[in-house]
Amino acid sequence: MRKPDLSRENVRAWAVRARATVDLLWSAAPLWTVLWLALLAVQGVLPAALVALTKWVIDAMNMAVGMGRSWDTVEVVAVPTLLMGGVFLLQRVLGGVIQWVSVAQSEYVEDYVTNLVQQKASTVDFEFYEAPEYHDLMEQAQSQGTTRVLQLIQNGGSLLQTSVTLFSIGVILIGYGLWIPLALIVSAVPVLAVVLYYNRQQHTWWTGATPRRRRAQYYGILLTTMQSAAEVRMNRLDGPLIRGYRALRERLRSERLVLVRNQALGRFGAAVVSLLVTGVVMGWVVWQAFAGDATLGDLAAFYQAFTQAQTVTGTALTSAGAVYANSLFLRHLFDFLDLEPRVVDPPGPKPFPAQLTEGVRFEDVTFSYPGTTRNALEGFSLEIPAGKTVAIVGENGAGKSTFIKLLCRFYDPDQGRVTVDGTDLREFALADVRRRTAVLFQFPMRYQMTAEQNVRLGDPDVDPESPRFREAVVGAGADALVDRLPKGEETLLGRWFEGGVELSGGEWQRVALARAFYRESPLVILDEPTSFMDSWAENEWLDRFDHVAGDRTALIITHRFTTAMRADIIHVMNGGQIVESGTHDELVEQRGRYAESWATQTRQAGFEGRGDGAPARELAPPPGPNA
Structure with a gap:
């Protein structure tokens, strides 16, 4: 021994x-x-x-x-x-x-x-x-x-x-x-x-x-x-x-x-x-x-x-x-x-702007995940103008999720920088960056709490007496959902605890959207915000979003071009790079990757086209219930 x-x-x-x-x-x-x-x-x-x-x-x-x-x-x-x-x-x-x-x-x-x-x-x-x-x-x-x-x-x-x-x-x-x-x-x-x-x-x-x-x-x-x-x-x-x-x-x-x-x-x-x-x-x-x-x-x-x-x-x-x-x-x-984070506050953090005046820029950003040798982004540059709604589209693996993680400062770039109104994101306090950024993730949490708690978790510091709760659910198109719940906003959601009510995927997504809108932040990031919605619910929500976004700077990550086409600017990502940019009409006219994907989506969705890829009339069935 x-x-x-x-x-x-x-x-x-x-x-x-x-x-x-x-x-x-x-x-x-x-x-x-x-x-x-x-x-x-x-x-x-x-x-x-x-x-x-x-x-x-x-x-x-x-x-x-x-x-x-x-x-x-x-x-x-x-x-x-x-x-x-x-x-x-x-x-x-x-x-x-x-x-x-x-x-x-x-x-x-x-x-x-x-x-x-x-x-x-x-x-x-x-x-x-x-x-x-x-x-x-x-x-x-x-x-x-x-x-x-x-x-x-x-x-x-x-x-x-x-x-x-x-x-x-x-x-x-x-x-x-x-x-x-x-x-x-x-x-x-x-x-x-x-x-x-x-x-x-x-x-x-x-x-x-x-x-x-x-x-x-x-x-x-x-x-x-x-x-x-x-x-x-x-x-x-x-x-x-x-x-x-x-x-x-x-x-x-x-x-x-x-x-x-x-x-x-x-x-x-x-x-x-x-x-x-x-x-x-x-x-x-x-x-x-x-x-x-x-x-x-x-x-x-x-x-x-x-x-x-x-x-x-x-x-x-x-x-x-x-x-x-x-x-x-x-x-x-x-x-x-004893684990020490590497993404930390700077010695003298600058205040994050309450309202963006210039916007967000990715300047020649290169990034690879720890433990890997392949760059998720390489020499990546992008501008998100203040007060505009920008859509990012692209295939899976194009780097869209990495883009969000850097913008939320979950990671720092290996090279280059991300700036907000000209200031490097690393010069702000972490808590300030995240408090001033509202995010809807692709697979948001389904909190086994009341409907009101689900929404208010978007910003726990807000006064409970604030009318922002109602504004958020209306902006997310979740007001009708909340109103028809057995106990309204006091209804327990999910089935983990006794008395809970389960929601559909689209209904959960609306609750998560309301949670994102509940935070009064100058920057809004929405990852696949309509992925669980049917086409009618999507159109209704997009109409509301134009009003809710107001003068905020909004970024939408989506596979649905019907969602992307409502943005002020659309960027197409491929292989960690922006390969096309413009409005919907401009991208369709370029007849590149976006136009090709748009034509495919419209055919699959049941549209008759005019020949240039733009929809003429919808052949889908009449409106039904939301997701």
Whole structure:
């Protein structure tokens, strides 16, 4: 069996994590921690007090035998007996108080650690969520962080209490011979080695198995959530998914069982060594009694002290191993909390304009995602004039999503710059950029909250009494939807909670649009805003949008040319570049990529053309209900 890795680097890393854990505990619950430590110290001394009192009681009873029935005889036995009873009672009382204090401390710590993780998750760079190694770290931090901190507190408290007990009992055992505490230490060494080694093995296995655990969890999500239920049934995916889940779980289970088996064998060997040492020590004590060098009280006290010392030593070693193991697991939590974003505020941020006067420009921007070699954008330049509605169209993979991420400053360009009214986006505070930019993402969140909450989440800082809620739902074409809900704007949306009402895809999209419009921002970005709407709903919404946009600068990313044609300027993207620009009529006349795609879309939609690609009359069925 290999020795635990106790190199200087590992010991230093362990010490750093230990210090970080103490700081965390002190920050979360300082008063509860002081009280907890004091109570544990007192509780740790009581077993040694009982050992000393046991010797006193037995020697007193031995002395009282044959002295007759008198108060002096009773007094000799009563005093140590009452003291022993008091110590027993104090142990029980302290046990209950320590449990209460420990629960209170754990509640504060759990909330504190959870809050740290949530705050860090909301501030790390966006790239965190687009890399598998970061998902592994997130899973490790979330699944083990809070649990391991609480376990570390519990194990650390146990180690403190047992250490105090061992020291107290050791003082008693030294009176019988200096070598006896040393024998205890010798018997503990194999146990400690086994505990440390296999705890490190457990951590190494757990870390390496993280991708397999996440994959198994993913299969479980696919098999049990509504989002995938339809495809799982229609494509009969339950069999392959269940088999994949079982295969992963079988591998994880077999690996863990091998670890547990080896650990059990190691502990058995260590227990044999401990038993041999115990036999030697107890044989020596009995021999001393035969020689008349020990009283009956000495025998009883020694037996109780030594056996209790062995029990406490085992508990202390287990606690020490658990502290070591939990500190290894806590590395992932601290690694996560130590993540530093690269997209940060400048030293002296400039104020983001309340109203754009020049507009947004991409100036020779080149960008590639971290961990990739292919440029998503290369030498990309584009102007979005202030107060205009600009549409970006293009095939999937053309770079439209990357364009939005840079504009929201989820990433910074590798080369070039993005400017707002001539100022580099990196010169504004991140919070200011995002507060002044309203975005509808391609796949917006469906918050399982009321209709009003869904919309007001667009800007939590707005006064609830503001009339902006109604203005936003009207602008998004969601007013009729909200009005016909069972409880109006107080209706719970979604089916995750009791009493919720599910919406169609188009209705959810209108709610998300209202959320984007709720924010009074000079820049509006809409990614596929009409993708879930039918043609009649799309036309109605576009009519409203012209009014809602007002003097805002609006950017619409869309595959629908019927949406793009209403914009002041249309840009066609391909391969990370703008390849065509102009109004709808101008682009149709150019007979390039846009005109070709426009002709294809109009034919598929059922239009008769005039020959130049422009629609003449619609052949679709009469208007029906909105999506």
